[in-house]
Amino acid sequence: MHNAAYAACGIDDRFVFTAAHVQPDSLADAIRGARAMGIRGITCTIPHKVSVMPLLDVIDPVANRIGAVNTVVNDAGILKGYNTDWLGVVTPLERITSLSGKHVALVGAGGAARAVAYGVVERGATLSIYNRNIEKARAVADGIGEAGSVGIHPLEDIAKVKDADVIINATSLGMGDKAHETPVPADYLRNGQIVFDAVYAPYDTRLLREAQAAGATIVHGLDMLLYQGIAQFEIYTGVTAPEDIMRSVLMNHV
Ligand SMILES: NC(=O)c1ccc[n+]([C@@H]2O[C@H](COP(=O)([O-])OP(=O)(O)OC[C@H]3O[C@@H](n4cnc5c(N)ncnc54)[C@H](OP(=O)(O)O)[C@@H]3O)[C@@H](O)[C@H]2O)c1
Numbered sequence: 001m002h003n004a005a006y007a008a009c010g011i012d013d014r015f016v017f018t019a020a021h022v023q024p025d026s027l028a029d030a031i032r033g034a035r036a037m038g039i040r041g042i043t044c045t046i047p048h049k050v051s052v053m054p055l056l057d058v059i060d061p062v063a064n065r066i067g068a069v070n071t072v073v074n075d076a077g078i079l080k081g082y083n084t085d086w087l088g089v090v091t092p093l094e095r096i097t098s099l100s101g102k103h104v105a106l107v108g109a110g111g112a113a114r115a116v117a118y119g120v121v122e123r124g125a126t127l128s129i130y131n132r133n134i135e136k137a138r139a140v141a142d143g144i145g146e147a148g149s150v151g152i153h154p155l156e157d158i159a160k161v162k163d164a165d166v167i168i169n170a171t172s173l174g175m176g177d178k179a180h181e182t183p184v185p186a187d188y189l190r191n192g193q194i195v196f197d198a199v200y201a202p203y204d205t206r207l208l209r210e211a212q213a214a215g216a217t218i219v220h221g222l223d224m225l226l227y228q229g230i231a232q233f234e235i236y237t238g239v240t241a242p243e244d245i246m247r248s249v250l251m252n253h254v
Contacts, residue, residue: 001226001246005233008242015040015237024051031055035077041236042072049111056081066118067143068111071232082235085112086119088228089196092219093120093166096194100124105161107183108170109136112198116170118144128164130155130183131171155183162188167211168196174205182206191215200225203254222250 002017022030027048034042044052049068053059056072058080063069069081093099104120106113109131117140121127128151131137141150153160161167161184173181179202189195195211200221208218230241 001229001249002233004249005242005246006237008245009237009239011237011239017043022048024048027051028055031072031079034072034074035079038074038077040074041232042074043232044070044072046111053081055079062086062118065144066114068114070228071235073235083115084228084231084235085115085224086122087231088224088226089116089168089198090119090123091227091230092223093194093196094123096217096219097165098123099166102126102165103128103163104166104168105130105164106168106170107131107155107158107161108198109133109140110170110172113170114140114143116168116198117141117150120166120168121150125166127151128153128160130158130161158184159188162190164193166194166196168198169205169207170198172199174207175199175201180206182210186210186214189214189216193217194219196224197221198224222254226250 006012006015024047049070052069056079060082063081063083066083068083071082071084073080099120102125104125105128106116107130109129117127121144129137129140130153132155134154137152141152169183171183173183184207189211193216195216196219197205197207198221199205203222211218226247230243233241
């Protein structure tokens with residue numbers, strides 16, 4: 001999607017996006033190499049989003065609060081880390097509704113959940129976190145500095161999500177070999193809710209299919225992938241991203 005966007009904006013003589021599989025024990029070398037070669041930007045994914053942070057010169061305050069970096073920009077040799085995952089969450093949600101004053105139920109407390117939690121609280125929602133490991137849910141709440149005002153629940157309490165305006169899945173249930181699973185039983189989904197699934201493969205997860213059947217408005221994980229990438233594109237290039245082109249590239253891979 002990045003390369004298609006460079007071509008569409010006529011900047012493909014200056015930018016090319018390529019992938020490298022970096023082992024954890026080679027991360028420091030990879031970052032040194034990027035400095036040496038003057039690489040403009042680095043997109044980091046699992047398992048490097050946290051471990052890359054001490055290797056950078058500057059961390060954007062939002063990335064610091066989230067505790068993870070997915071975007072590194074090289075400005076004349078100074079490497080600065082950003083997080084755009086939270087924009088991948090709030091941008092598509094706010095195209096449907098304002099999050100201010102809404103009650104968001106977040107299921108999951110891993111890396112993606114941290115970005116979700118920051119984003120929805122930043123936009124004025126009240127948050128409840130449901131996770132199998134309750135200590136990790138507490139750590140996410142502590143991390144965004146809202147420990148006292150965030151509800152923390154074990155997954156056994158999942159029936160309570162029925163009262164939420166927005167339900168967000170940030171667990172890996174529904175993905176890959178867990179495609180037949182869902183973190184929220186269909187009984188607790190209802191008309192009028194917005195249901196967002198961070199899982200993007202498959203495109204239509206079991207959670208989204210059941211939410212749609214219950215009359216909820218659904219947001220696909222592919223939108224999160226798209227909008228975090230759009231924010232990244234704009235940080236790297238300073239050019240407004242061609243959203244339709246980037247979306248169509250992703251949709252061709254569904
Ligand atoms: N759309 C996007 O752009 C985007 C971006 C990032 C991530 N994601 C997706 O978000 C999902 C989470 O990624 P992540 O990086 O946050 O992973 P992670 O840090 O490994 O967190 C995994 C989460 O899933 C929960 N979980 C795993 N297996 C479970 C099970 N059997 N029952 C209940 N809960 C279970 C974990 O609960 P415990 O804490 O109890 O172990 C934890 O909350 C993945 O599907 C990933 O593909 C999407």
